[in-house]
Amino acid sequence: MFVFEKANHKYRFPIISICLIFLTLCTLFFDSIDSYAFTPKKEFGISLFTSYFFNATFVEWTTNAIYLYMFADNIEDVVGHFNFFFLFLFFGFLTNLTYFVFHMDSIVPVVGTSGVVSGILGMYYVFFPNVKSTMVFEKVTFRDVPIFFSLSIWILVQGYLYIVERHSNVQSTYIGQIVTFLIGMVVAHLLLKQNVLDKLEHNLRLTTFQNKTILCPSCNHPIPAKKYGRFHCNSCHTNFFFDRTGKKFLP
16 A cells, blocks of 8 residues: 655755655665664664664665655654654664564564654644545555545554564564554644644745735645635645635535
């Protein structure tokens, strides 16, 4: 299952996200990544902090890079460049720590950025629940699905895969992805108390150089608004009504 973001306007260029995508690409060309992989049964070392900069295959890197490109840029836009880099390290560390707690005796080394991606998706779920998305399964595709619904299905799929592999006595990092997703939601709720979305909304409105603008309730695209009424977003094709009580989605 894949989840694709349709549109979500941003204020800042996601320099950290782009650099991290490029860095994880560069690590694919290392001759050996065994010394950077995290193995629970071994003594804790630098691998606890390096394994999530590596991916086992080009396909795995591509999947994680796509998710980072689509979702990490908006999280970086909300929290700022430095805080985003710290969150990247935190989610990676948390994924490895969770893998250790559930598989203390494992001698299977793990690498991958998927745990970091899960934490970012958890934050995205809280910050931008109304962004439109596309859900792609093996034989069917659903378009214009609110991201809170598509990511709910996504995390349920991760839970199902963990149960299946647990039942088959296969040690995987799915539990780490679930934990980081939930922690990402908690972190996002804590940041909401700091009015981070209000600051982002203010910055997005400034990009239009107009006094009266309204942000699309789905993708945050700024739209000139001289008066209340019905609006259409050309970026994500969302129809909505705006008056003094707020915004309401229209069919």
